[in-house]
Amino acid sequence: MKHLGWILDLYPGEPGEMVVWLKEGPNRATKLVDRWTPSFYVACDSKDDLSALVREEWLTSEAERLTFVARYAKVTDTERSEVLEVKVRDAKEMVRLAAKVERSKPFGFYRIYNADVSPAQTYLYERDLFPLAYCKAKESGGGLEWQLQDDVWSCDYPPPPLITATLRVKIDKEGVLPRNSDPIKEIRIKAKGKERLIDSGSEGEKLREMVASLKEVDPDILFTDGGDSFQFSYLAARASECNVYDELVLGRDGGKLELPSRAGSSFFSYGRIQYRPSTVWLRGRVHVDVANSFSVSEVGLDGFYELSRTCRMPLHTSSRASIGRALSSLQFYHASKQGLLVPWKPTLAEHFKSRLELLVADRGGFIFEPRMGLYEGVGELDYAALFPNIMLKKNISGETVRCDCCPDSKNRVPELGWNVCERRVGIVPQSMQIVVGKRLRYKKLKAEAKSEEERAKYDGRQMALKWIGVTSFGYLGFNNAKFGRIDAHIAVCAWDRKILLDSARVAEAKGFRVIHGIVDSLWVRKEGATEGDYLELREEVERATGFDLSFEGMYRWIAFLPSKVNPFLPVANRYFGAYRSGELKVRGIEARRHDTPPLFTKCQMEMLSVLAKASGVEEARRMVPDCVSIFERYAQAILRAEVEAKELVISRSLSKAPSEYVSDTLEASAATQLEEAGVELHPGQSVDYVIADYGSKGRKYRTVPAGLLDARSQYGRRRYVELLAEACTTVLEPFGKSVVPANRGPAIGPTQSSLVDRRF
Amino acid sequence: MGRTIPSWRMVVEAELTKLKKSQDSLRTEDKAIFEDMLNQCRLYASAAGSMASPVKEIPLVMSILFAQHKRLAELDQQLKTITT
Numbered sequence: 001m002k003h004l005g006w007i008l009d010l011y012p013g014e015p016g017e018m019v020v021w022l023k024e025g026p027n028r029a030t031k032l033v034d035r036w037t038p039s040f041y042v043a044c045d046s047k048d049d050l051s052a053l054v055r056e057e058w059l060t061s062e063a064e065r066l067t068f069v070a071r072y073a074k075v076t077d078t079e080r081s082e083v084l085e086v087k088v089r090d091a092k093e094m095v096r097l098a099a100k101v102e103r104s105k106p107f108g109f110y111r112i113y114n115a116d117v118s119p120a121q122t123y124l125y126e127r128d129l130f131p132l133a134y135c136k137a138k139e140s141g142g143g144l145e146w147q148l149q150d151d152v153w154s155c156d157y158p159p160p161p162l163i164t165a166t167l168r169v170k171i172d173k174e175g176v177l178p179r180n181s182d183p184i185k186e187i188r189i190k191a192k193g194k195e196r197l198i199d200s201g202s203e204g205e206k207l208r209e210m211v212a213s214l215k216e217v218d219p220d221i222l223f224t225d226g227g228d229s230f231q232f233s234y235l236a237a238r239a240s241e242c243n244v245y246d247e248l249v250l251g252r253d254g255g256k257l258e259l260p261s262r263a264g265s266s267f268f269s270y271g272r273i274q275y276r277p278s279t280v281w282l283r284g285r286v287h288v289d290v291a292n293s294f295s296v297s298e299v300g301l302d303g304f305y306e307l308s309r310t311c312r313m314p315l316h317t318s319s320r321a322s323i324g325r326a327l328s329s330l331q332f333y334h335a336s337k338q339g340l341l342v343p344w345k346p347t348l349a350e351h352f353k354s355r356l357e358l359l360v361a362d363r364g365g366f367i368f369e370p371r372m373g374l375y376e377g378v379g380e381l382d383y384a385a386l387f388p389n390i391m392l393k394k395n396i397s398g399e400t401v402r403c404d405c406c407p408d409s410k411n412r413v414p415e416l417g418w419n420v421c422e423r424r425v426g427i428v429p430q431s432m433q434i435v436v437g438k439r440l441r442y443k444k445l446k447a448e449a450k451s452e453e454e455r456a457k458y459d460g461r462q463m464a465l466k467w468i469g470v471t472s473f474g475y476l477g478f479n480n481a482k483f484g485r486i487d488a489h490i491a492v493c494a495w496d497r498k499i500l501l502d503s504a505r506v507a508e509a510k511g512f513r514v515i516h517g518i519v520d521s522l523w524v525r526k527e528g529a530t531e532g533d534y535l536e537l538r539e540e541v542e543r544a545t546g547f548d549l550s551f552e553g554m555y556r557w558i559a560f561l562p563s564k565v566n567p568f569l570p571v572a573n574r575y576f577g578a579y580r581s582g583e584l585k586v587r588g589i590e591a592r593r594h595d596t597p598p599l600f601t602k603c604q605m606e607m608l609s610v611l612a613k614a615s616g617v618e619e620a621r622r623m624v625p626d627c628v629s630i631f632e633r634y635a636q637a638i639l640r641a642e643v644e645a646k647e648l649v650i651s652r653s654l655s656k657a658p659s660e661y662v663s664d665t666l667e668a669s670a671a672t673q674l675e676e677a678g679v680e681l682h683p684g685q686s687v688d689y690v691i692a693d694y695g696s697k698g699r700k701y702r703t704v705p706a707g708l709l710d711a712r713s714q715y716g717r718r719r720y721v722e723l724l725a726e727a728c729t730t731v732l733e734p735f736g737k738s739v740v741p742a743n744r745g746p747a748i749g750p751t752q753s754s755l756v757d758r759r760f
Numbered sequence: 761m762g763r764t765i766p767s768w769r770m771v772v773e774a775e776l777t778k779l780k781k782s783q784d785s786l787r788t789e790d791k792a793i794f795e796d797m798l799n800q801c802r803l804y805a806s807a808a809g810s811m812a813s814p815v816k817e818i819p820l821v822m823s824i825l826f827a828q829h830k831r832l833a834e835l836d837q838q839l840k841t842i843t844t
Contacts, residue, residue: 359812362764367806486764497810569802 003137006160012091026161034144038122041113042084043073072340075399091119113341124312125336131308165191165219180237191217204242227289232280252284286315293319302460323471334430350486366497368517370560370570379534380552386520388469397426398485413491414498439465553579559734578612590727599647603634631728669702694719768809800827
């Protein structure tokens, strides 16, 4: 039988099967089954020992097939070696079997590959398919024959006719916070422009009606808010309580809701503890938990689809995956195409470096400290996707930098003189090609878009690819990355330093002064310079460096700010300004921080919007009293308690378990109260709270957690006005003014002058 | 993010912290000047870090020397402007 449609979902089914759901039309999703299982690979220094493995009964009984094949075992290999391919019977048992092989001898004796690559992803790589690909599928001989009618490079693919629905559950809470023992109050299912409200009958009846409604709506994507962390486990608990758990069928495959075996995990990443809940699968439907989805929350649905297609990751997985994981999938695809195996436990060590070499090598991108102050007529030049372009144009990858095959290579890393391979394209540049290429096209399409809807679509897609580009650099030096090696990371930084310095030299030679420079952006100024002068500068810098540069615009005015800790020192990437177009650019101040209360962000942005109307510095200075009026208005609203507490919520991340806090910090106060209310908190989770009695000696009285706020909750008005004054001073200080809390005397005061201004 | 040795800016802060004892022994009016001198190490951190010197005192001293030399050049220019 033949089918035509979009790949919606896929997962291992019964042993020997890969289940694929195809969206064949607006109201039809078909379950197809392919006879397929993944393989993992085993390498060993001795062929005899590998052959001995083939004779082990515990392996032959669980493997579908054992074959010797030729593959590149290490990313640095230039020749294939003989490895054992173990095709498993049941995809779900692959990791367990691989672990058994590894444990059968001392660690490192048998080197295992491809064991932790998801079977669904491996299926997509092998078949050269991707999620939401438009294809023909022919059922034949118990399997499927695929014919792709789509192209992963396509920038104008028609979106499939997906039905989306949102599931919300309201709980009849006994206490302040919801628990599994609280009964269901109502369930809302929003789909196809209508909302179904289920709020009558017993709990069992409500649950049955929910299942029936979902079956009738038959969504392809079901959105929840907290489905992974609480909502589905809550529904399962209530269903068990009402003896209807066996009827709790929310996927398309007829099976009851499966909950993960553990709640989630805390892990350390990028200098802080983070928490990720385990996921809840709905087979045949994609469950997107917006509270657990970086991609959907950051780049929207269009970006989410683009990420899944480009990185060949099933929608359910990519909605929860970090960008690093998505990037890894892209690398695995290219690896699979060239017969390169993916090490289960990578051991690609860096090249040895002497102490002096390390001092030169181990540095980041270049920074020109900002010249603090307020300027007019500054122009901003930005390199487009500089680091991914460096990887692409200079062939930087873990296996290409300091390769053994090209010691006399003409492609050498600046400052260090390291050779870079000229014989083969690295796995990282291969992966970056589609990311850089498509992003460039999307940006062009966005600029030429004929409607706001079209513009937003292309913007979401290019943002998703931008995130991959941003992550690709970090992954070069990430010790858990399969193909990462610090030498590649070092090489990219060395190229960046050269490019930014060369750019500054070209600008200075043309009479411009460098105001600030950071990694891939430069702010320069020349008295009397026009936009034409800046465009000419851009072209010259591009010619000199060989990398694409864009002129972002000229500023009406821009302020580079001092450090909050030391007002005599500048801080990189802490500035705000207004382009000639009137658009604001804001970095590093309160309005850009995630932990800032929403009200403070509104106040700062309102002040900046007023200042953005000024054509220059002097006119902006004359607008300062208007900004002070804005501060006074917000301050008075806080003092009169006219502001809703939710507008003052501060969000912070827990660095440890609540019981481990020794000092009575505001976070400790909020976390302790939540714990006492029965909430299980893990390091890395964020706590949202409102400051109550800031000066209290009792930990519990300093804050009110956002989840415990009620009509009687009061916030610390004086403290909030003090904090608001600090935030507003950030904006006004460059104009020579500061604000103090309204009930402490004059609203406007002079700021400290900076000794440092004359140093540059 | 893949760094092995502390960044130069981190080294600057660590070394300047060690000099706090010296600063604390100064008269009050001299402390601000000492602080200003140490700030030059922070201001010229990018250039000093590029030296990649195995002896960390060298980039610190060079930063201070350069700042002073620059100040002298500015004063020299101002003097010329006044006298001509």
